[in-house]
Amino acid sequence: MVIGKSSPTRRRAQRWDAIGLAYSVVALAGVGAFAVAGFHLFTVRFAVAFVLLLAVLGWFVWKPRPIKLSSESQSLHARFVEIGKAISQIPRDEAKQRVWKLLEDSERFTLTKALATAVPVRDDLPTDVRELFSRYGHIEWYDSVARLGVKYVGPSMCCEGFIAIGYMCEDDDVEVAVKPGDSAVYELDRFDGNCDSFDESTRFPSIYHWFLFTHEIQ
Secondary structure: OOOOOOOHHHHHHHHHHHHHHHHHHHHHHHHHHHHHHOOOOOOHHHHHHHHHHHHHHHHHHHOOOOOOOOHHHHHHHHHHHHHHHHHHOOOHHHHHHHHHHHOOOOOOEEEEEOOOOOOOOOOOOOHHHHHHHHHEEEEEEOOOOEEEEHHHOEEOOOOOOOEEEEEEOHHHOEEEEEOOOOOOEEEEEOOOOOOOOOOOOOEEOOHHHHHHHHHHOO
16 A cells, blocks of 8 residues: 555545546536426426535535545554665665565565567666566466556656556556666656655656555555
């Protein structure tokens, strides 16, 4: 679970707002149909005005609201930031070796070896990412918390100028992404639209540091 810019809690709350709005629309449509069907009691003009009034009231009741993180979530996010800071201090080569060691655990990951005949990944990916994908074409945690793979490589759906290399969380709500020529790895939440401001829990020096962080917080 990732709290803050990648918060499942925040996404669920937004999703419930959307569900509430959808239910409201469906209910209003039903009321409208009933009102129009009963035109022998009301004029059509009055029925339409009545439905529009209900629609406006429904919007004010169900309109999306800013989601505030609880104090517990804020505390957890702060802890994740501290973990991210500590992991970011690990030398790249050490982080790389730790990741290779972790990937030997077949009980934690589903791995697909890269094929020698596979199409080379794009040249503008960071060297670390191309190195990882040259060994593994697909990496996924068994609990599906995150997945990386050549098949995910493409323009980001969240932020212009980024390249997606994987996904996280339920419904792939968070992209794992990079920028051309930049070794850093980012987590992009498709709900908050943030493409400029990152902290140590959403930006990492390399794919290896991101991997260690993701593994650590599980």
